[in-house]
Amino acid sequence: MDFPEALGNKKNEKVNWMDFLRLEGKKIVIFGLANRKSVACAIGKVLAEAGAEVIHVVRSEERAKACRKLFPDSPVFCCDVEEEENIIRVRDEIADQVGGPLAGIVHSIAFANYSEGMQPFHGTVKKDFLQAVNISCFSFISIANHFKELLAPDASLVTISISTTRMAAENYGYMAPVKAALDSSLCFLTKSFSAFSQVRFNAVGPSLLKTSASAGIPGYIDSYLFAEQAIPRKKALETIEAANTAAFLLSERSSGITGQTIVVDAGMGSNYFDHALINKVVS
Structure with missing residues (x-):
């Protein structure tokens, strides 16, 4: 069978490439949508287009209202992951109202509180650092732990x-x-879960994105513009490009990938000695 026949030989037949992901009807929980510019929002749209049943978990009722407008067909739950009991509560709510098994979970959560303003790294405030670790890192571990009974044996968990x-x-x-x-937590979660399942843990590592969260970082626009010039194509990474990679990692098509951070930077990391950038510095 040649390639065209494998895809379908009817004249003008439209091939649905989203079928490649085989996500139709699969339940996937997304933590972290804040607004329409969020990475979580872009991932939700890709998954919905692929036919997945998307369940959103957001931080507050205000965000839940925005989420329901963006995803009117998706169940929306509230959970502030800073407190572990909230993760347990939302797990029970999802189990009661949606059920399982869950084919995947997306963790798109990061928070930093610069309570005393931006400081040199050695001046980092302990309570701010520990809060950031709790919300941005430990919450992923906690979600995996408390949701493990709801997961399909071959589920995929993806963080940003x-x-x-x-x-x-x-x-x-x-x-x-x-x-x-x-x-670092990815390989340890993969190892510990391997004792009773084939659940996979991966991350998408995008370069600079144009999101509402990033806009709050001091000097981010300048860094973003630099990154755009450091990318070989001279075009910044788009949020949808990171979202597409996340969808792939959530699908069975990526079954051979686990414990990895997949870098999505449009080649920026290999192009710091771009001649145009060098000329601007030395001229």
């Missing part, structure tokens, strides 16, 4: 990291070490 934690971007502050902890 960053393209590199080895670059000292001063305006990103202590969040890179927090994301490094999140990245």
Whole structure:
């Protein structure tokens, strides 16, 4: 059978490439939608287009109202993951109202509170750092633990990291070490869950994105514009590109990938010596 016949040989037949993901009817929970610019929102749209049954978990009732407008067909629950009992509560609510098994969970949550303003890294405030670790990293571990009985045996859990934690971007502050902890948790979760399941844990590591959350980072626009020029195509990474990768990792098509952070940076990490950037510095 040649390639066209494999796809269907009817004249002008439209091939639905989203069928490739095989997500039709599968239940996937997404934590972290804040607004229409959120990575979580983009992932939700891709999954909905693929036919998945998307369940959203947001931080507050205000965000729940916005989420229901964006996803009128999706159940929406509230959970502030800073308190572990809230994760247990929302798990019970989802179990009662939606049921399982869950084919996947998306963790798109990050928070940093610079209570004393931006400080040099060595001046990081302990309580701010620990709060960021709790919300941005430990919540992923906690969600995995408390939702394990609802997961399908081969479920996929995906979190949103960053393209590199080895670059000292001063305006990103202590969040890179927090994301490094999140990245490290992937292999440990994979190992511990392997004792009783084939559940996979991966992360999408995008370069700079144009989101509402990133807009609050001091000097982010300048960094974003630099990143755009450092990307070989001279076009910034789009949120949908990160979302597409997340959808792939949630699907059975990525069954051979676990414990990994998949970098999605449109080639930026290999192009720092771009001749145009060099010329601007030395001219």
